[in-house]
Amino acid sequence: MTTSSEAIEIAVEKGKVAGTVLSPEARKPGVLFVHGWGGSQESDLIRAKRIAALGCICLTFDLRGHGDTLAQQQTVSRADNLRDVIAAYDVLANNPDIDRSAIAVMGNSYGAYLASILSTQRPVKWLALSVPALYRDAEWDVPKRQLDREDLAEYRSMQVISSENRALAACAQFEGDVLLVEAEHDHLVPHETIMNYRRAFEKAHSMTHRIVDGADHAMTSEICQQAYTSVLSAWAIEMIVGRRVGFMESSMLRAP
Template identity: 55%
Template sequence: MSDGRGKVTIGVDGQKIEGTILAPEKLVPGILFVHGWGGSQAQDLRRARKISRLGCLCFTFDLRGHAATEPMRERVTREENLNDLCAAYDFLAGQPQVDKSAIAVVGSSYGGYLAAILTSMRPVNWLALRVPALYRDEDWETPKAALDRDDLNKYRQTWLSYSDNRALRACSEFEGDVLIVESECDEMVPHPAVGGYMASFRSARSLTYRVLKGADHALSTEKDRAAYNKILNGWVTNMVLGARMGD
């Protein structure tokens, strides 16, 4: 449902999540943004606005447990947030202007983890992951906020094969183009976790890897945010222009 101003609500599991859709006059690809745990779509709106000028329909949204539904934070599960992402994808893919063969998903941290899994459930042509997090397959229906942080930290320090993790298994089967951006001084998603993602993309059409020097997990400085925005915008531009040249 849309209010005619770009704000939309999507029904999922008997509840609602909120999003914002941005579209230029000429539309071809659809770009879906997935924020991280504790974030919101507000963090992606600036990037989405710029990328929409390339001729893309960009869609940002709030996972349950965030923004307007923050009171749910302590009880929302990964399963429910994955359902949110599927619902957001289906909404974007259902827009009449969107080329369903040219959909990109851009995920950060927890959103990157969910985005990786999404590729095993929905068609995705381009996948951009910034500091993608990793979680054990176990306790899938345990509230996300209740997961053992110390255990997660140890798990992310382990070099994992794609056969060891659901998100990495999805990556191993992905055949589109991939961008992975790592923060050099990431205190939450260390290099072994990012390396596990990189090693898992065995079938990807292309894999681009960038490291933000001196950046932390949250991109706390404007300089780091600008550097990431430049990388993402450049990569999406190359993907979109390449697709148009192939038409």
């Protein structure tokens, strides 16, 4: 299946961020990609093209402080970036070819943290979190660059219950399907953080936990990148494509 791409601008408060809409010939579910801190939509485009080819409308975009707005990285806060994610979601959801009841969000690291919180602000059916970062609720409006890295490292090595953290509380409310991807040798998001997320998803319809062997946080090697792409694609085929095909077939069988 061929795909087309369109560069767009997403209005956020007084500024704009760049995005790219990738659309298949047959348009049904929507998939929003949220990149990590220090990344950009470029890191998502290869996987977005593969998911779009499965029959989804995909949207990648640059959080403020990244891409063309890199100059804002010293001042942008988590509150600012959550507004970016919400604005991007709304652009995707307002596409006339989107099924608004079938939207997936795929986040990486910082983007996965924001994606978790987004699920309490907008309808999300599928949630894919790759090496999801975790932050204390305090200093929500403080520029992210000013957060204490040593304190973050300590916090991420602790067991945190869902009622004590905004992102984990969002996960505890989520009732859709979840993919949780862990990097085996992650020095930024340790195993305990991953388990904090996993334990939080107590109401999830399904939980898939995959570990990319030999991977660091950024999944630097080409082998690890390929492994992660394969995990994401396989999950999308099973959950998004497969489940929708099954629903359509059952609906046809019930039709008079």
